[in-house]
Amino acid sequence: MDKEETLLDHMEREGMSRRTFLKYCASLASLMALPPSAAAAMAEALGKAKRPSVIWLPFQECTGCTESITRSHTPSVEGLIFDMISLDYQETLMAAAGHQSEEALQTAMKENFGKYVLIVDGSVATGLDGAYSCIAGRSNLDLLKEAARGAAAIIALGSCAAFGGIPKANPNPTGAVAVSDIIKDKPIVNISGCPPIPVVITGVLAHYLTFGTLPELDGLGRPKAFYGETIHDRCYRRPFYDQGKFAKTFDDEGARKGWCLFELGCKGPVTYNACATTKWNDSTSFPIESGHGCIGCSEPDFWDAGGFYKALSTPANPLKYVGAAAAIGVAAGAAVSVANRASKNAAKAAHEKTTLSDIEK
Amino acid sequence: MTASLQRGINALKEVIDAPVASFFSSCVHCGLCADACLFYTETGDPKYTPIHKLEPLKRVYKQEFTLLGRLAKMAGLAKPVTDDELESWSELVYDSCTLCGRCSMVCPVGNDLTYMIRKLREGMAVSGHAPAGIVSATRRTVELGGPMGLKWPAVQNVIKHVEADSGHKVPVDQAGAEYMVLLSSMEIVNYPEYIGALAKIFNKAGITWTLSSEAFEATNAGIQIGNSDLAREIVSRIVNAAEKLGVKKVLSPECGHAYMAIRWEGPNLMGRPFKFEVVHVLELLDELRGKGVLKMKDKLKTPVTLHDPCQIVRRGGVLNAPEALLKEVVVEFRPMSDRGKMNWCCGGGGGASAIHEPAAEELRFTAFKRKKAQIEETGVNTMVTFCANCRITLEESIDHYEMNTQLLGLTELLAEHLED
Secondary structure, rough: OOOOOOHHHHHHOOOOHHHHHHHHHHHHHHHHHHHHHHHHHHHHHHOOOOOOOOEEEEOOOOOOHHHHHHHHOOOOOHHHHHHHEEEEEEOOOOOOOHHHHHHHHHHHHHOOOOOEEEEEEEEEHHHHHHHOOEEEEEHHHHHHHHHHHHHEEEEEEEEHHHHOOHOOEEEEEEEOOOOHHOOOOOOEEEOOOOOOOHHHHHHHHHHHHHHOOOOOOOOOOOOOHHHHEHHHHHHHOOHHOOOOOOOOOOOOOHHOOOOOOHOOOOHHHHEEEEEEHHOOOOOOOOOHOOOOOOOOOOOOOHHHHOOOOOOOOOOOOOOHHHHHHHHHHHHHHHHHHHHHHHHHHHEEEEEEEHHHHOOOO | OOHHHHHHHHHHHHHHHHHHHHHHHHHEEEEEEHHHHHHHHHHHOOOHHHHHHHHHHHHHHHHOOOHHHHHHHHOOOOOOOOOOHHHHHHHHHHHHOOOOOOOHHHHHOOOOOOHHHHHHHHHHHHHHOHHHHHHHEEEEEHHHOOOOOOOHHHHHHHHHHHHHOOOOOOEOOOOOOOOEOEOOOHHHHHHHHHHHHHHHHHHOOOOOEEEHHHHHOOOOOHHHHHOOOHHHHHHHHHHHHHHHHHOOEEEEOOOOHHHHHHHHHHHHHOOOEEEEEOEEHHHHHHHHHHHOOOOOOOOEEEEEEOOOOOOOOOOOOOOOOOHHHHHHHOOOOOOOOOOOOOOOOOOOOOOHHHOHHHHHHHHHHHHHHHHHHHHHOOOOEEEEEEHHHHHHHHHHHHHHHHOEEEEEEEEHHHHHOOOO
């Protein structure tokens, strides 16, 4: 691919119309809760964008994150954007191997120093000086520190890179940690999820290419646009939760009727991600829609959160709390009601029958 | 001249009730009411968002009836409602709200915004911030009997003409008649044919009816300005007259807000059920149609569309009669896209047509663009409606835009084509 080719040129060559591209920008802008004017800005910036250099380092990972992105849906704009970035180092996808590939990494880091985007998937092993996970004889820890030095920004892709993920689960034999535990002096975006949603990564890339900055992040370093609300708040089964209609087993009447999976361990109420809105596989479905509760994979330490099928905690002695809460509520309600009645009665007492002169000043 | 801010705030405190409290606490700030309001859709100005128009009422509610609001008020952190603010709000509460009720229809949490605007007007009226046009209409209604200052001798005069033109007698003060018929001043002055039409239909159906010399006027400016004391005084004239004549039913004229006043607000204002039933003229006509009394000799050949008056259809609940009646008398009926209970207002309801100030009229013409687009979409040049106030507003706007649209009243249209 010609290095000077713009994204739009590339898309046209691949048979994707400008209209499709604009529609994509508009949907991406709205998905990220950007103002409508951002769609045009995004289209312009992305259309003109030259291939940004991206280095992708895979550490303690399962390649699921790569699969999620590369197999999103074809031919997708996401896929094309992904084709578009100059992926100078990605073990799974690159043709080079052995020394050749390590050379490519060194060259890319040197040539684009200070400008490249570093994507990391997988957690970083720190036990035994990082010996648990090595590439070409060097530990992940060492590689990360070296690559981070020249990075403009780091994208920690997937729950392993973002929070440590499955490798960090008890008893964490490799001493796995998240990227943000090691690197403290670079902007890091955590795109958590096991795996993360494809459009989230393209969304972050598009934002970076358009505005030159990273999108607004939440307390856990995740883009607010995608991780701002819980699965539960956006779940199509939410009305059943509100009505107290729950499936008790995976094959009961409630499950067949599509009732809420809360009692079957759904972690939707405590999980921040966009699955319920963007969905998966070209917006076909998402876990809850297929009948299984959310396992909370985009939250830290989801693997050790007490079992996928155990319902989220309910008070040990609900009656105790309910009783106390009810008593407080009744007292407060009565107090407010008495006060309100008093002020309404005072207003009534102060009422003077309106005559015509009372409607003129 | 005793209107004051204090009276206004006191009135607001008095009218805030459980529904208002639950409405304000359940608003989810979705903004759907904006797109339901023709003053917003036609101007694009967010200040016309219905819930925003209620801001003063909301603040009084918070500061007087919620715990946090009271604490904030005590700590001096709450922004008090001022006279200047209410003055500037007059445009939002009167000029740009016709009490059409479309916002209440679309609110996803079921908030009746129109109910609250009506309540906010209580405070606006006694703090002296009602538009001068509505104040003088109210004055004329209370002092003279009707918003146009029409007195009984003038009505008698009109009756004489109607009797001569139609050949039907118009009974007056007949105790024990089945129906006491109410009129609106606009009908008496601008569309006296309505009275002749009614006489013809009553005679044909063999129903006894009467007018009352003590209460012929059905409109109630007290409701438009938003003052229950005055509204009660006005409505009690009708109630007293009807109960004195001992009629079984009172017939509300086509006029939308007159129907609202006597049928829905009336018993609440009086604080007791009426001893008679209130029937809208179209309900009566539809009943006669069902009995086969209403037979047409011919039909109107030109294709027509129908404008549904908000207070009769959406707010009043007379949902099916209008179209059923219209289809009896026309060859081709082309309905508008948003019709029935989702109709768009003419722009002049809720007292807006009585304001007569350049800015208010300009706004009314701008809001009419919605109706204009609806009319044009149907591609017909004849529009039927059944509210004298809608009719005046529509006619003014049609003239303003130099449109080629003819307006017809439904009851008259029916009478004209009725079998002799």
